[in-house]
Amino acid sequence: MSVRNDVTVTIDIQRPTPKLGFGKPMIIGESVSGMEYTKYADLDAVKKDFAENTEVYKAAYALLNQGDHSPAEIAIMLHKTVGETLEDLVGKIFTKDWYFLLSTSTELADMTAIAEAVEQNGRRMYIARSSDKETLTAMKAKKFTRTAVFYHEDVSNFPEAAWAGRAASTSPGALTWKNLTVRGIIPVDMDTTELLNIHDLGANSYVTKAGDDVTSEGKTVSGEYIDIIHSQDYITQSIELAVQKLFNRQDKVRYDNTGISQIEGEVKTVLKRADMNGMIAQDDEGLPLYSTTFKPRSQVDPADREKREYNDGSFSFELSGAIHKTKISGVIKL
Incomplete structure (x- = not known):
């Protein structure tokens, strides 16, 4: 038999406060059957659910095709083409884990609805794309602080997703969204005057400077820098x-x-x-x-x-x- 010691030693492991996921992009769109919030770590996983000619796959490819800069994980969420609307989907997305939102749609009404919802939420960002200067004008008139629009003559390969894929996974505050080289996007052939016009319309683009293909700016529609909003939220x-x-x-x-x-x-x-x-x-x-x-x-x-x-x-x-x-x-x- 023994008597219990008078001394007891306990060691507490101090665990660091976890970092939040401020770089996860989510793609939203539509399909016949719809899709609840689903996470993917690589393109092989995406390919199991989506054919390579689908808009969702193209967006996912642009996100995950950025080499070492690609996000570790993306999410996808779709509404049904019949019986559900984009507004129904947007009403559910803010309870999910994501920060940068992308959409398969380039319709002005859809872009506006998404941007207004993100603005009202006040804790996420929306990265959109457009080849239409009238759309850029309409979006700028709304002065969205949490929406950035990427202008390109060809939006079929999701240039804004490539941009987000290159930048989003970097720690908040660690980079500016200007002068980034992204994979899979051909630069727009324009002169300085044309580019300044795109900037005046509240958009960003992809151009060649000093022989390098780089993003032209890093601003939201309102003119605020994306990295400032990202840092503020972080x-x-x-x-x-x-x-x-x-x-x-x-x-x-x-x-x-x-x-x-x-x-x-x-x-x-x-x-x-x-x-x-x-x-x-x-x-x-x-x-x-x-x-x-x-x-x-x-x-x-x-x-x-x-x-x-x-x-x-x-x-x-x-x-x-x-x-x-x-x-x-x-x-x-x-």
Whole structure:
């Protein structure tokens, strides 16, 4: 027989807060039988469900044909051609796991309906395509912040899907959507004036610069940069997840400076990760330009403490952005 020890040692494994899937594209469209939300990791899997001449397969091919930059996973969801509408499908998609939305349709009414739904949701993005400048004009008039349109004379091979496939899987803040080379897309033959006209219509395109085929811009219809919207959503949703995970794993987050510091710590962890992704600018010493301000318990409104709400935390940071153009002056000495 033995007597139980007076000392007990326990080791807790601290698991990092998971990163959300901010690069998963989803294709929506239609078929006779429809399709519920289905995930695919490669083209072989897609080919089992879709013939190579179908619009869905072509979109999936463009997404997954970007070499090492291809997304690790895509999703597909379809409405029935009879008895269901695009609006029925769009009403169900926001409960699913995806961030970038693509559609097989280039009809203006469909594009507008999707863009308006994405705008209202406020947490995802829609990447569309068009070969029609009148469509570009109509979309720009709506000033959509969360919709980017890719202009190409030939949209049959889904140039916007190739663009999304090249960029979407990169960590938020790690790249700009301009000057990217994508596979499977032929550049549009246009001069600078024509390209500026496309940009004025709120669209992006694919052109040749310095002998390289690259995307011409990286903006949404409203003129905002795609990477800024992507970064904004990453920060917001990552902090929401991190703090909720804190509440979930703790028996109690104390309403004192210790508990407040725990919440602030989760926010700082997300900001540090964003800095590592290249999202946050750095000062002359190479330090990230972000800050957090969380009032101590003594400065919190007693009414909030009674309701068990903490509403006095804030953060700020400077986006690193990206250099898209440059002017360099020189001097020749004689």
